[in-house]
Amino acid sequence: MENDKLQELKVCNGANEDDLKKRRRFYLALIGVGISFIYVFCTTFVTIPESGQRIADTVLGMIITGILGQIYSYYFAGKEKEDNENKQKEEEIQ
Secondary structure (H helix, E strand, O other): OHHHHHHHHHHHHHHHHHHHHHHHHHHHHHHHHHHHHHHHHHHHHOOOOHHHHHHHHHHHHHHHHHHHHHHHHHHHHOHHHHHHHHHHHHHHHO
């Protein structure tokens, strides 16, 4: 009986840690997307001096390919892998 309770506690604690990790990833992704959109908005609508135009274009390219690309690939391409892992964990618990 005590072993069953301990097992339930371990499962519950694991679920809470997973939720915390998911929330942390979500908030970091949200911050990254927010900062990226602000930069894209500013480079689009704010006048940039001619001397800084090349740097702004380079940073804009890095943001689009680096930050946004990684976030989108994690959330949209990585979902299948995560779903499969969750199914395996559920099967192990049962």
